[in-house]
Amino acid sequence: MRDLTRLPKAHLHLHFTGSMRHETLLELAERDGIVLPESLVRDWPPRLSAADEKGWFRFQRLYDVARSVLRTEEDVRRLVREAAEDDVRDGGRWLEIQVDPSGYGARFGGITAFTDLVLDAARSAAESTGLGIAVVIAANRTRHPLDARTLARLAAQYAGRGVVGFGLSNDERRGTTSEFAPAFAIAERAGLSLVPHGGELLGPASIRSCLDALxxxxxxxxxxxxxxxxxxxxIAEAGVVLEVCPTSNVSLGVYSDLTSVPLPTLLAAGATVALGADDPLLxxxxxxxxxxxxxxxxxxxDxxxxxxxRMSIRGSRAPESLKDELLGEVDDWLKADPGD
Incomplete structure (x- = not known):
């Protein structure tokens, strides 16, 4: 078996705060006297389930606690730099990191200022690690659809300047998907990838809403x-990319174990699949x-x-020249002796 850390890949499903290293969380919390729950300290990684809304609330509470340790611009830059370093170590060659600026704007001078900070941090991390990095701005489906329009206009403002997509995250069971269509129309006119969450906590009907309305x-x-x-x-015929995150699917109780994640079914149907880590911190x-x-x-x-x-690379918004280069490197990985 060949070394998977040497397989070139693109990472298309990674949330901003969720990308934080555990040791960084502990260090920043200690610096500012933030008391973390035991599930983020000695019992890490936490035992999670989102089988009901109460379970999702517990998951979201841990995420909010983790976000609270980001207090300075250097904290943000460190998070992005370390996420890039971790991806490079894992064979990542392109990263699209997803962030909802409204969750950080109050502390960092507003959503525009925070977006500027993240994009500058991404540029610096790309230069220091060699990893291509872009940003997906995501709205929160538990907030009003008008907030999503504000974020879509923000994303459109930065289209071609580091922002490549617009998403919709948080509890899939909350909100009405079609009500976010005007926001996605703004992003679509700007030429951004349209990347809502769907088809994890809810089934096929949720996916159809994402396809039809968004x-x-x-x-x-x-x-x-x-x-x-x-x-x-x-999905296969349309070339819609599925950002499959096996570990989080099991952790949140969508599937009982990793063998139940239906990756073979998806591949047999000809679907394009890009594996992602979702929230490594949790x-x-x-x-x-x-x-x-x-x-x-x-x-x-192999x-x-x-x-x-290859599918992760093709499904990304990396420049075509970089895609060609990376696809060639995948071929080289497969040609190499497994013992090398």
Whole structure:
């Protein structure tokens, strides 16, 4: 078996605060006297479930606590730099990190100032690590759809200047998907990728709403399309990318174990799949871990893993020249002696 850390790959599903290293969380919390719950200290990674709204609330509370340790501009720069370093170590060559600026604007001078900070941090991290980095701005489906329009206009303002997509995150069971359509129309006119979450906590009907109302060209998760063959066929034919995050699917109780994550079903249907880590801070597994767990759970061959790497690259918004370069490197990985 070839070394998965050497397989070139793009990372398309990584949340901003959720990308933080555990040791960084502990260090920043100690610096400012922030008391963390035991599930983020000695019991880390926390035991989570989102089978009901109470379970999701506990998950979101931990996320909010983690966000609270980011107090200075240097904290933000450190988070982005370390996320880039971690991806590079795992074979990442392109990263699209997702952030909702409204969650940080109050502390960092507003959503525009915070977006400027993140983009500058991404540029610096790209220069120091060699990793290509872009940003996806995401709205929160638990907030009013008008807030999403504000963020869509912000994302459109930065289209072509480091922002490549517009998303919709948080509890999939909250809000009405179609009410966010005007926000996604703004992003679509700006030429951004449309990347809402759908098809993880809810099933095929949620995915159809994302496709029909939001014109999604990528789906955050989308894994439950495996439950509806006709829907999965539609996704495959349209080339909609599924950002599958196996470790978080199991941690949140969507599937009982990694062997139940229906990756083989998705691949057999011809779907484009990009494996992602989602929130390593809460789920305890980074990018390479998603490939390793799927290799072990489904006995994937190196050829299948290489194709997963290719699909992540093709599904990204990386420059075409970089995509060509990385696809060639995937071929080289597959040609190399497994013992090298």
């Amino acid at each position: 014109h999604a060209d990528r789906l955050g998760h989308g894994v439950r399309s495996a439950e509806d063959p006709a829907l999965l066929e539609r 789920f305890g597994s980074r990018l390479e871990g998603q490939y390793a767990t799927m290799r072990a759970a489904h006995d994937l061959s 050829e299948q893993l290489a194709e997963l790497g």
